[in-house]
Amino acid sequence: MxxxxxxxxxxxxxxxxxxxxxxxxxxxxxxxxxxxxxxxxxxxxxxxxxxxxxxxxxxxxxxxxxxxxxxxxxxxxxxxxxxxxxxxxxxxxxxxxxxxxxxxxxxxxxxxxxxxxxxxxxxxxxxxxxxxxxxxxxxxxxxxxxxxxxxxxxxxxxxxxxxxxxxxxxxxxxxxxxxxxxxxxxxxxxxxxxxxxxxxxxxxxxxxxxxxxxxxxxxMSSDVLQMLRSRDLCTADLSPRHPELERAFRSGRNRLSRLLFHRAIRSGRIHEVAGLALSIMRYDPVFFAMLAGALPVSAAKGLIGRLWRSGGYQGQSGIEFARLNSP
Known part of the structure; x- marks a missing residue:
């Protein structure tokens, strides 16, 4: 056109x-x-x-x-x-x-x-x-x-x-x-x-x-295992062009797996929690060690929740989006 x-x-x-x-x-x-x-x-x-x-x-x-x-x-x-x-x-x-x-x-x-x-x-x-x-x-x-x-x-x-x-x-x-x-x-x-x-x-x-x-x-973004697969596929396509960013790609992958782990726990999707735990164990052993020892779900929720909230804040809950800002 x-x-x-x-x-x-x-x-x-x-x-x-x-x-x-x-x-x-x-x-x-x-x-x-x-x-x-x-x-x-x-x-x-x-x-x-x-x-x-x-x-x-x-x-x-x-x-x-x-x-x-x-x-x-x-x-x-x-x-x-x-x-x-x-x-x-x-x-x-x-x-x-x-x-x-x-x-x-x-x-x-x-x-x-x-x-x-x-x-x-x-x-x-x-x-x-x-x-x-x-x-x-x-x-x-x-x-x-x-x-x-x-x-x-x-x-x-x-x-x-x-x-x-x-x-x-x-x-x-x-x-x-x-x-x-x-x-x-x-x-x-x-x-x-x-x-x-x-x-x-x-x-x-x-x-x-x-x-x-x-x-x-x-x-789609709620399918946590698929989102992680998608991230990995994209990284495999992009990272060979930028070896200088290898650490950023790896750290970002760890960050995403933590956030998705939190999401799976909060929604009670145990099969996804297990799959993400295996991925975290491979790519992010330090974080996995924090969760090792069969933490109770309530303790895991609290731990991951603190990590999640450290990046943001809950605010203005219940306000209609159309009223959030004036034109």
């Missing part, structure tokens, strides 16, 4: 059986103060009413288009939507997440101030529940400029809906990797793309929680 104006933002929403959330997601996009948008929803083989809901919204907002494909996974769906788009900037958005009305406007402002060296501008986010209430705000790092080493350690952006990406940067990075799904490691496509953009461009940040990230038990 021919490129549109320099201020046009292509919003790309992959949607698989998103009938419960897609309407609210589209409403948050439609409320953006930056109105020069094209909004592409890629129905990735849904069997529910997703397509009908999108078409109903498209009837009242001509910026919305529906694309349909057999189920191929989130990376393939995003790539298909981006290939059909024409904006100078790309704004991926998951079909159950929300945006603050000024998100795109504030990110474009950072792009204008940063110039051509900026390839991606991200915002902070708030975790929200199925009722769009804020359940957690966390201190986020403020990584800007050359962020490659920071990304080798962990995905500090934290989700697939907070980034605004220059199209040229996306194209040079090669897009989202659809092979992760076939290799049994879907989940870290965002992190891999961000890293490959950071190899070529600087990053900017809007240090406000302008994305509502819905982290529900049925979400």
């Amino acid at each position: 021919p490129l549109m104006g320099n201020s046009t933002v292509s919003v790309v929403i992959p949607a698989h059986n998103a009938g419960r959330t897609i309407a609210e997601t589209l409403e948050s996009v439609g409320a953006q103060t930056h109105a020069d948008l094209e909004i592409l929803v890629v129905d990735d083989g849904s069997t529910d009413e997703t397509a009908q809901i999108v078409l109903a919204h498209a009837a009242t907002d001509r910026r919305i288009r529906l694309l349909s494909q057999p189920n191929a996974g989130v990376a393939a769906a995003r790539n298909a939507g981006i290939a059909a788009s024409g904006g100078a900037f790309l704004a991926p958005l998951d079909a159950d997440d929300l945006w603050h009305p000024a998100k795109i406007e504030r990110q474009l402002r950072v792009f204008r101030e940063g110039g051509e060296k900026l390839g991606l501008v991200y915002s902070w986010f708030a975790l929200i529940d199925r009722h769009s209430r804020v359940v957690q705000l966390r201190h986020r790092p403020r990584h800007e400029g050359d962020v490659l080493a920071a990304l080798a350690f962990h995905n500090f952006i934290g989700n697939g809906s907070s980034a605004l990406i220059r199209r040229e940067a996306f194209d040079r990075a090669g897009g989202y990797d659809p092979t992760l799904r076939a290799r049994g490691g879907q989940g870290c496509e965002d992190w891999k793309l961000y890293f490959e953009i950071a190899e070529r461009y600087h990053f900017g940040v809007v240090a406000e929680p302008l994305t509502g990230y819905r982290d529900l038990p049925e979400n």
Whole structure:
């Protein structure tokens, strides 16, 4: 598709059986103060009413288009939507997440101030529940400029809906990797793309929680063993190009396994706790030693909880995301 104006933002929403959330997601996009948008929803083989809901919204907002494909996974769906788009900037958005009305406007402002060296501008986010209430705000790092080493350690952006990406940067990075799904490691496509953009461009940040990230038990990111497999596959692809970052990759892997271990304990998924314990024993023996000796579950919860909370804080629980910030 021919490129549109320099201020046009292509919003790309992959949607698989998103009938419960897609309407609210589209409403948050439609409320953006930056109105020069094209909004592409890629129905990735849904069997529910997703397509009908999108078409109903498209009837009242001509910026919305529906694309349909057999189920191929989130990376393939995003790539298909981006290939059909024409904006100078790309704004991926998951079909159950929300945006603050000024998100795109504030990110474009950072792009204008940063110039051509900026390839991606991200915002902070708030975790929200199925009722769009804020359940957690966390201190986020403020990584800007050359962020490659920071990304080798962990995905500090934290989700697939907070980034605004220059199209040229996306194209040079090669897009989202659809092979992760076939290799049994879907989940870290965002992190891999961000890293490959950071190899070529600087990053900017809007240090406000302008994305509502819905982290529900049925979400892909809740499959802790798959997320760890995905991280390992991406690291195997990326790390040979950067031997100088070997320690950051290794430390980041240990960090993720600890966080996922905490998540599995809190949710009572004992089979995943066992699998993660084996992984931790191999890659992070110091941490494993802390847990050795058959700690009671209550003690393990307390220990891991303290480690988890050391990176953030609980705050403003119960507030609707739409009321978190004023435009």
